[in-house]
Amino acid sequence: MADKAIASMAHLMRRAGFGAPYEELEARAAKGYEATVEELLHPEAEPEIERDVMLRFMPQWVSQGGLEGQQEELIYRMINTKRPLEEKIALFWHGILCTGHAKCEFPREQMFEIDMFYRDGLGNFGNLLQELAKDPAMVFYLDNCMSHKDFINENWGRELLELFSMGVGMDGHANYTEDDVKECSRAFTGWTVTNAIPRYPYGKYRSKFIFDPGAHDDGEKTFLGETGNWNGDDIINIIAKQPATARFIARHLYDFFVADEPRVPAWQNTPPQDPEAIKMLEDEYFRSNYDIRSMLRVLFNSDFFKNSRFAKVKSPAETVAGTMRLVGDFTSPKPGLNALAMNIRYMGQDLLNPPTVEGWHTGKEWIDSGSLVERINFTADLVGNINLPGVRTIVNRLSSEGPTVSPERLVDGCLEMLGAYELAEETHRELVALVQSEGELRTDTAEFATRVGQILQSIVATPEYVFA
Amino acid sequence: MTSVKKDPVLVVLSLSGGNDALNTIIPYSDPLYTDNRPVVRISEDSVLPINDNLAFHPVMAPMKKLYDEGKVAIIQGIGYPSPSRSHFRSMDIWHTCEPVKVGDEGWLGRAVRDLDPNKENVLTGVNFGRGLPRVLAVPGVPVASVPNLETYGVLTGIENEERRAKALDVFSRVYSPMIGKGPVLDYVASTGLEALKGADILSAAAEKYSSTVEYGAGIVPQYMRNICQTHLADLGTRIFYTTSPYNTFDTHAQELANHAKLWVQTSNAIADFYHDLEEHNASENVVLLVFTEFGRRVHDNGSGTDHGSGGIAFVVGDAVRGGLYGEYPSLEANKQLEGDLQFNYDFRGLYATLLEKWMGLDAKPIVNGSFEQLDFI
Numbered sequence: 001m002a003d004k005a006i007a008s009m010a011h012l013m014r015r016a017g018f019g020a021p022y023e024e025l026e027a028r029a030a031k032g033y034e035a036t037v038e039e040l041l042h043p044e045a046e047p048e049i050e051r052d053v054m055l056r057f058m059p060q061w062v063s064q065g066g067l068e069g070q071q072e073e074l075i076y077r078m079i080n081t082k083r084p085l086e087e088k089i090a091l092f093w094h095g096i097l098c099t100g101h102a103k104c105e106f107p108r109e110q111m112f113e114i115d116m117f118y119r120d121g122l123g124n125f126g127n128l129l130q131e132l133a134k135d136p137a138m139v140f141y142l143d144n145c146m147s148h149k150d151f152i153n154e155n156w157g158r159e160l161l162e163l164f165s166m167g168v169g170m171d172g173h174a175n176y177t178e179d180d181v182k183e184c185s186r187a188f189t190g191w192t193v194t195n196a197i198p199r200y201p202y203g204k205y206r207s208k209f210i211f212d213p214g215a216h217d218d219g220e221k222t223f224l225g226e227t228g229n230w231n232g233d234d235i236i237n238i239i240a241k242q243p244a245t246a247r248f249i250a251r252h253l254y255d256f257f258v259a260d261e262p263r264v265p266a267w268q269n270t271p272p273q274d275p276e277a278i279k280m281l282e283d284e285y286f287r288s289n290y291d292i293r294s295m296l297r298v299l300f301n302s303d304f305f306k307n308s309r310f311a312k313v314k315s316p317a318e319t320v321a322g323t324m325r326l327v328g329d330f331t332s333p334k335p336g337l338n339a340l341a342m343n344i345r346y347m348g349q350d351l352l353n354p355p356t357v358e359g360w361h362t363g364k365e366w367i368d369s370g371s372l373v374e375r376i377n378f379t380a381d382l383v384g385n386i387n388l389p390g391v392r393t394i395v396n397r398l399s400s401e402g403p404t405v406s407p408e409r410l411v412d413g414c415l416e417m418l419g420a421y422e423l424a425e426e427t428h429r430e431l432v433a434l435v436q437s438e439g440e441l442r443t444d445t446a447e448f449a450t451r452v453g454q455i456l457q458s459i460v461a462t463p464e465y466v467f468a
Numbered sequence: 469m470t471s472v473k474k475d476p477v478l479v480v481l482s483l484s485g486g487n488d489a490l491n492t493i494i495p496y497s498d499p500l501y502t503d504n505r506p507v508v509r510i511s512e513d514s515v516l517p518i519n520d521n522l523a524f525h526p527v528m529a530p531m532k533k534l535y536d537e538g539k540v541a542i543i544q545g546i547g548y549p550s551p552s553r554s555h556f557r558s559m560d561i562w563h564t565c566e567p568v569k570v571g572d573e574g575w576l577g578r579a580v581r582d583l584d585p586n587k588e589n590v591l592t593g594v595n596f597g598r599g600l601p602r603v604l605a606v607p608g609v610p611v612a613s614v615p616n617l618e619t620y621g622v623l624t625g626i627e628n629e630e631r632r633a634k635a636l637d638v639f640s641r642v643y644s645p646m647i648g649k650g651p652v653l654d655y656v657a658s659t660g661l662e663a664l665k666g667a668d669i670l671s672a673a674a675e676k677y678s679s680t681v682e683y684g685a686g687i688v689p690q691y692m693r694n695i696c697q698t699h700l701a702d703l704g705t706r707i708f709y710t711t712s713p714y715n716t717f718d719t720h721a722q723e724l725a726n727h728a729k730l731w732v733q734t735s736n737a738i739a740d741f742y743h744d745l746e747e748h749n750a751s752e753n754v755v756l757l758v759f760t761e762f763g764r765r766v767h768d769n770g771s772g773t774d775h776g777s778g779g780i781a782f783v784v785g786d787a788v789r790g791g792l793y794g795e796y797p798s799l800e801a802n803k804q805l806e807g808d809l810q811f812n813y814d815f816r817g818l819y820a821t822l823l824e825k826w827m828g829l830d831a832k833p834i835v836n837g838s839f840e841q842l843d844f845i
């Protein structure tokens with residue numbers, strides 16, 4: 001049985017970040033759980049990723065003309081960031097406040113949006129929505145630049161309510177009416193982007209958010225029962241104070257950081273699996289004036305979080321980044337990052353290009369027979385590579401335990417160093433029997449490292465390892 | 469009534485990137501073709517004429533031969549309303565049959581579900597490639613996705629065969645139903661077993677196969693051969709899908725050389741596939757659809773062509789009544805759509821034709837509506 005403090009820390013680091021190798025877990029556990037939570041909640045105290053180093057190795061990332069380079073940069077950041085929660089919250093918001101490469105005039109625009117999530121993702125939710133509403137990638141993605149007071153396009157207005165802030169309903173009732181969607185859309189007319197400079201002959205250019213008063217409908221609007229000459233900022237202020245918004249954010253945080261919830265469209269009629277936890281988060285939303293950081297402090301320090309080990313299916317990005325952090329590869333930019341990015345795609349998560357504005361279908365929907373095979377083979381190939389520094393460390397630690405290691409100890413030691421994983425009894429028995437069938441484990445033999453690698457491979461191939 | 473007729477099989481090959489329709493089935497005698505393609509033009513004396521107006525690209529002799537034998541239907545002017553010129557979005561539309569709202573279920577995934585509603589065969593639908601393309605994705609419908617038939621499987625990185633056999637043995641036991649462990653773990657376990665079962669069966673397919681047909685090098689030939697191998701192994705697969713590598717047909721630059729290379733490979737692979745099936749007396753129940761997400765701009769850009777609309781699709785097989793279907797879109801400036809060929813035939817009608825007349829399925833719920841069908845089958 002793994003050390004309890006290490007187990008909690010492994011859990012925290014998987015959820016608030018992308019996992020951590022065993023030595024990091026030990027160091028953090030020595031500092032204490034709550035101190036680590038505070039550290040994670042204040043990424044600004046840690047150094048930023050060295051962008052100039054990244055760009056020296058990967059000059060093609062400067063222009064970010066295509067999806068592939070952007071995906072490479074994102075996965076590189078997930079592996080190497082010293083600010084795990086900043087990276088994780090960006091992934092969280094990217095899955096909810098989605099734009100997609102399929103509909104983006106200038107791909108770099110999406111990376112500026114990710115930058116916004118780094119900057120504002122842990123702050124005031126109302127502020128984040130204000131920024132989002134003025135984000136050129138979003139204005140274009142949801143057609144608000146096509147909206148004019150005489151020809152209203154409701155795409156942004158509707159998704160703002162349905163997918164970005166309140167959700168269609170809760171506790172069996174609807175959160176807003178069709179009229180609210182129309183009034184909301186009216187308030188955002190004239191919120192548009194500058195015409196992009198034609199791409200030929202010099203390539204693509206950024207566009208910029210502008211307010212076009214000539215296109216704006218400044219008449220009176222009644223939105224969620226409040227009447228006034230609302231513009232977009234007013235609408236977001238009204239949205240931010242709704243109980244439905246508190247519920248929506250609480251449920252999303254719970255789904256992403258604690259345990260898989262049903263998909264968003266089901267939230268109107270399916271109550272949260274842990275209503276008390278959701279209530280705690282809602283209360284903190286209002287108490288802290290819509291502050292995401294404060295909500296996460298409550299969440300990470302709660303019992304419901306601490307008791308939620310392995311209640312989530314790992315996403316493909318978590319799988320790939322977590323594996324690389326564990327084995328200690330790609331600690332500096334080098335060729336092969338593209339293959340990593342592609343592996344995330346093969347497992348079903350094309351970063352920056354979600355299938356729809358609803359984002360990815362997460363939880364068990366990450367798993368199908370194709371993506372499961374990709375996931376298992378990818379992870380097994382890496383943890384079985386005894387030349388990688390992280391795997392080497394595991395081998396060395398186990399071999400330092402004495403001249404021989406028992407089959408049970410080998411399995412348990414590997415589970416512990418993978419992040420205090422636990423297996424069903426039958427699974428555990430099978431793995432111990434597998435080690436046993438191959439004879440005594442002498443730590444001073446060359447074969448020892450290979451056998452550690454082999455058992456790591458069998459562990460990451462278990463159904464239990466699919467969870468985080 | 470007894471029937472020894474074999475179940476119909478549909479093979480779909482996607483040409484990712486947007487194949488240039490104008491340089492595939494070429495309107496070689498149309499002066500507007502010459503006008504619009506000052507650089508990226510195939511010269512009239514090298515084309516393989518079908519009639520006085522249209523011709524195959526010069527490297528497509530193997531397909532031209534199948535066409536002359538009456539086994540190739542050419543679907544002209546295929547597309548959908550308000551075309552998207554984004555690779556991702558347009559391919560999504562072809563995959564989901566949802567040109568307006570964004571859909572997340574693929575039409576072939578739905579077809580697999582209808583062909584095998586009780587999930588009796590994990591190999592009813594097989595994809596050759598990495599990951600599961602949207603076209604086959606429907607929640608709860610198992611589809612095997614095979615990057616390489618020779619090495620397909622779980623834990624393929626373990627090189628020592630004896631060691632791998634042992635690890636797989638353990639795998640099959642730890643993925644057995646886990647009673648009382650909760651629905652998600654159960655789902656993961658059963659999915660793992662399906663994958664393992666599919667891999668086991670498929671690995672036998674490659675071993676049994678022998679043929680005199682030699683396919684060319686490249687991904688499309690390799691996967692067409694894999695499809696033939698799997699079909700010949702008689703595993704009950706009804707739907708096969710594969711694609712050219714991502715965006716290979718996206719010929720913005722140096723199109724003449726690149727496009728010719730692509731079609732040498734593709735046209736040969738298609739003919740080899742057909743002859744391989746024929747050699748094994750297994751061609752009669754197979755129909756192949758070849759499609760792409762859009763055609764390309766009418767006017768060239770001096771080196772290649774940019775994203776357009778209105779494309780060409782091919783249907784190949786014994787059961788196919790060969791010939792030209794639909795109408796070749798006009799190149800007249802006022803008949804173009806923002807510089808692109810206008811589509812005149814909705815791709816969902818082509819899908820519906822294949823689903824109803826060939827596969828015997830009800831097409832309407834699969835393609836989201838009723839569309840004009842063709843009579844090539």
